[in-house]
Amino acid sequence: MAIxxxxxxxxxxxxxxxxxxxAVNVFVFLFLQPPAxxxxxxxxxxxxxxxxRELAEHFSGWGAVPCEIKVMESRAxxxxxxxxxxxxxxxxxxxxxxxxxxxxxxxxxxxxxxxxLFLWVFGAAVEGRLGPGGFAVLYLLGGxxxxxxxxxxxxxxxxxxxGASGAVSAAMGAYLWIGPRRRILSIVAxxxxxxxxxxxxxxxxxxxxxxxxxxxxxxxxxxxxxxGLVAGFVLAVLFTLGGxxxxxxxxxxxxxxxxxxxxxxTLPDRPPVTSGVRPQM
Amino acid sequence: xxxxVDRLVPEPRLIARLLLTAVAVVAxxxxxxxxxxxxxxxxxxxLRVAPIDRYEIDPGAAIxxxxxxxxxxxxxxxxxxxxxxxxxSIGSLVVGGFAVAVVAxxxxxxxxxxxxxxxxxxxxxxxVVPYEAPQVISRDSVDGLAGGTAAPFLTAWGPVxxxxxxxxxxxxxxxDSPALVVLLVAVLFAWTLDRPAVAIALACxxxxxxxxxxxxKIARDGGTAGHRAAGEAVLDEATGEPPTFxxxxxxxxxxxxxxxxxxxxxxxxxxxxxxxxRRGPHDLVAGTIVIDTTGGR
Numbered sequence: 001m002a003i004x005x006x007x008x009x010x011x012x013x014x015x016x017x018x019x020x021x022x023a024v025n026v027f028v029f030l031f032l033q034p035p036a037x038x039x040x041x042x043x044x045x046x047x048x049x050x051x052x053r054e055l056a057e058h059f060s061g062w063g064a065v066p067c068e069i070k071v072m073e074s075r076a077x078x079x080x081x082x083x084x085x086x087x088x089x090x091x092x093x094x095x096x097x098x099x100x101x102x103x104x105x106x107x108x109x110x111x112x113x114x115x116x117l118f119l120w121v122f123g124a125a126v127e128g129r130l131g132p133g134g135f136a137v138l139y140l141l142g143g144x145x146x147x148x149x150x151x152x153x154x155x156x157x158x159x160x161x162x163g164a165s166g167a168v169s170a171a172m173g174a175y176l177w178i179g180p181r182r183r184i185l186s187i188v189a190x191x192x193x194x195x196x197x198x199x200x201x202x203x204x205x206x207x208x209x210x211x212x213x214x215x216x217x218x219x220x221x222x223x224x225x226x227x228g229l230v231a232g233f234v235l236a237v238l239f240t241l242g243g244x245x246x247x248x249x250x251x252x253x254x255x256x257x258x259x260x261x262x263x264x265x266t267l268p269d270r271p272p273v274t275s276g277v278r279p280q281m
Numbered sequence: 282x283x284x285x286v287d288r289l290v291p292e293p294r295l296i297a298r299l300l301l302t303a304v305a306v307v308a309x310x311x312x313x314x315x316x317x318x319x320x321x322x323x324x325x326x327x328l329r330v331a332p333i334d335r336y337e338i339d340p341g342a343a344i345x346x347x348x349x350x351x352x353x354x355x356x357x358x359x360x361x362x363x364x365x366x367x368x369x370s371i372g373s374l375v376v377g378g379f380a381v382a383v384v385a386x387x388x389x390x391x392x393x394x395x396x397x398x399x400x401x402x403x404x405x406x407x408x409v410v411p412y413e414a415p416q417v418i419s420r421d422s423v424d425g426l427a428g429g430t431a432a433p434f435l436t437a438w439g440p441v442x443x444x445x446x447x448x449x450x451x452x453x454x455x456x457d458s459p460a461l462v463v464l465l466v467a468v469l470f471a472w473t474l475d476r477p478a479v480a481i482a483l484a485c486x487x488x489x490x491x492x493x494x495x496x497x498k499i500a501r502d503g504g505t506a507g508h509r510a511a512g513e514a515v516l517d518e519a520t521g522e523p524p525t526f527x528x529x530x531x532x533x534x535x536x537x538x539x540x541x542x543x544x545x546x547x548x549x550x551x552x553x554x555x556x557x558x559r560r561g562p563h564d565l566v567a568g569t570i571v572i573d574t575t576g577g578r
Contacts, residue, residue, distance in 0.1 A: 002469055008452060030300060035293035040372075109296075183452055188465065197452045202462050202469075210473040 002203055003187045004118065009125035009179065017132045018123040021139065022116050025164060028104045029112050034058050042108040053088075061090045063160030064102035066151040068095045087158045103143040105162040115164045121184065123171040129178045130239050135171075138235045142170020142228045149227025161221050166228035173232030176204045177240070299355055306354045307347035310401075314343045319412075327412045334420050338407060346405035353387030356380045396426035434558050438521040439572040441559050446511040446573060453507030458494055461487070492537050496530040499523060512575035517568060524569050532567035539563075 036051040106112040127135035146166020180201040214222040313320040319329040332338040367377035391399030433440040471480035503514040503523035
């Protein structure tokens, strides 16, 4: 297990979208989700009966339940799940909406902390590269793609999925495309090291592979992680390729239009400096 | 402040209340610093918060100062409860220890700092002065209070490398050692696959490989890729040449003792900081010194 702490990407702007997402997630966890979560009861397994019932209703009400997502309607209106288990049924639930709300819920302090740490380390650099709008789209689409992947694998399950993990995995997938060789200061658990600087691929690669080794009885929706990771990578490729093709075409057009002034040549090996065109190094 | 928070958030949301308290402390410190140039407590004892080299404190600096003040304030608020529950579980022990460390660190940072500029002052680049002090506090006068900033120690082979260069050097340590990175990935995998015995064996192998690799590169080139990228060279203090393999091996091995046992790392950091030539125990054992090769660039 390696815990990333920070990366060495240059910060040109404040990553407002990442900061806002972290603030929203923390606010939802602390002020809107049941108070039993922030007392650490869910992390250590010490919950009273009333608290467990409140939590189960909360997660079934706002989390993404695969068998409801599959038919896009609430179970109380006649749809059946193959494995209902003991999950409560919530009346008149806005099912499509839960795809979005489940991304902002967390199942415990540890869950929230890990997700927000990964979002801060990997998300800030991705936002710097794709821009605030691009990152916001990537985050939301990645989270939805993660949930849908989980639904596709377990269509009959009645267990709700919560967590920003899919969306955070999307940021990690995008990072793998944007800067696989950027350096990330991380704490590597088996070695009693204070801190070690690793390339991003050495962190994200093992993370991706280890998802397939997660035991099935664990309460981790690893399919959502894989879905988010792949979606993030693909979206980042699309965003950067589209952007760079358009920018290259525009630069070529501007360069063709611009008149070259011989006096502006500075050195024989430098391109001419023309207004509006960035010199290519 | 707690009176207000108590009414905003109902009883069981403890962490939410702590967060609101912290936000209230940040707002209190930042707004008073911005608009009255001091918090009421400082005004009552005729002190004020002065930014260095400028007349008015800017909002960003005021907020940074507020955040640096909020950490120890929240730690003080939680201290009785955190210390009281320390014996109940490992988690509470860690939390209690952390609260004590934050509070003690905050007081020590003010008590031991030059010109009593504690962490909030250094973060926001301010200083607390008597109210009737000059309007603009110049950096020279602050440095004068602090005893001046020392120029880098000049050895026969060049100036001693700065702390920033050392940080860069550590960051680039694994740049030309892909084999070490791959071996580390293997360690991570063994851990993920729940094979602690294999993971620990591989980790020992990794530590040995790192020590030997570092010694070989320092003896050959006078530094690893990280040292070169940061413009540093590890040289024998007596000759000005890269150290012999034996000396470099001793140096790396002593360094490994420190990073293999993280509680010792602060000892290493303080040792290097107190040493005028920034030589830690590893340098003393090997008779080496880390110098700056950039020529002041």
